Amino acid sequence: MFGYIRPFVGELKVRQHDKYKAIYCGLCKSLGRNCSQSSRFALQYDMAAFAYLIGELAGETFEITRQSCIAHPLKVRPMAKDNKTLKYCANITSLLAYNKLNDMWIDEKKLYAPIGKAMLMSGYRKSKKALDLLDTGMTNQLDILHEYEEKSEECFDYPALTTAVIMESIGQNAPIEDEKTKRALSSLLKNLGIWLYLADAADDIIDDIKKGNYNPLTKNGAPYKENIELAKEVMTYSLVQAAKARDLLPLKDAGEFIDNIIYLSLPASADRIYSKLNLN
Amino acid sequence: MDPYKVLGVSPGATQEEIKTVYRNLVKKYHPDKYADNPLGDLAEEKMQEINAAYDMLTGSGSQSSGGSYSRNQGSQGSTLDQVRQLINANRIQEALSALDSIGSHTAEWYYLRGVCMSRMGMYAQANTFYSTAYRMEPGNQEYARAANNMRNSNTTFYNQRSNMRGNDCSGCDICSSLICADCCCECMGGDLIGCC
Secondary structure: OOOOOOOOHHHOOHHHHHHHHHHHHHHHHHHHHHOOHHHHHHOOHHHHHHHHHHHHHOOOOOOEEEEOOOOOOOOOEEEEOOOHHHHHHHHHHHHHHHHHHHHHHHHHOOOHHHHHHHHHHHHHHHHHHHOHHHHHHHHHHHHHHHHHHHOOOOOOHHHHHHHHHHHHHHHHOOOOOOHHHHHHHHHHHHHHHHHHHHHHHHHOHHHHHHHOOOOOOEEOOEEOHHHHHHHHHHHHHHHHHHHHHHHOOOOOHHHHHHHHHHHHHHHHHHHHHHHHHHOO | OOHHHHHOOOOOOOHHHHHHHHHHHHHHHOHHHHOOOOOHHHHHHHHHHHHHHHHHHHOOOOOOOOOOOOOOOOOOOHHHHHHHHHHHOOOHHHHHHHHHOOOOOOHHHHHHHHHHHHHHOOHHHHHHHHHHHHHHOOOOHHHHHHHHHHHHHHHHHHHHHHHHOOOOOOHHHHHHHHHHHHHHHHHOOOOOOOOO
């Protein structure tokens, strides 16, 4: 699920790329500060992209200072100072990572899952205290996802919606005062959630067939062509709907940033995933 | 309200420029575009703001927002009309319950079910229901539009994507431009590129 929501760097302005990297570093430090030092391993580029977007909607400017960090002790880099947006995104990172590992343990009994959970536990507890309702919502959606997996649900709308609702809740709980802005942001994130689930499913088709795991884009141990074609259409349409939500957000710099993701980066990722399938 | 800011035009813009920008904004925020989207009410507010700004800058001539998508009133009496009203108010769960209580599944029933699915984010399901409605009543414009909506929107999206990529100068453009420049220069008695 992680690693897809990032900009197409070749079409970003240099200052936007610098800001994005500074936010990524700032998020890492925020994880260490607000969760735990080992929570920093949960850091993802996706969350830095969300922080870029949410920061502007929350009316915050990222104050960037040159610092060093534990991973790069000799080189001083521009890093964003902790603010309420980074704190929020750090907590979300911690919750998502812990719950995802929990999910992997239940689903696939991956051995690294309990080790990862133990590392993230103290950070997770702090984040859960800060965002208890959101965490409960997340675990509920993952339970619902398991039910779909158990009964091998064929219609991908249903499992995709669980990811979508988790993403929507990230918008609904964001530190933004204006309710209309929150609604539009939640809708944007919800649609990105649909895209994410389907991208992940398409990317995992071959692996899931080998391991006999649930995947709505497979049927009887083979790629399910009709569903795959439909998923391709729905993925693009989810970006169409995400763009409609984006149009209702009061954005300037972050607008260009999210446009890059919606119109350039995500379609390119989808093309890459689907072209991989055609070769097999 | 700053009408120039709302429309996104500079204070020196001509009436023609304002009209063009306005037409593009109407295409973007028209309620029809948001019929299957839960943010329809926000789009309508935006449309009203845009119309007000346009009126201020041109004196008149803005389009009415055209209301919600339910211009075509249901023919199945009050129950499907009630469903349409619930959908307009974004009360989707109630609309679905109302649909479940209707035994007769007409084309309109399938269409409204599709709208509910779309509002919830279940686009594959929505497409199936729209297609069924269109198959049952192929002459109906509303159902035809809905059945083709995903495909048409996706095509428009791909065009927007192409426009977003910078128009890069290829090697062919540079070379042919230089050859032309060299020819013109030689016509005037000079020589831009010695070897051609």
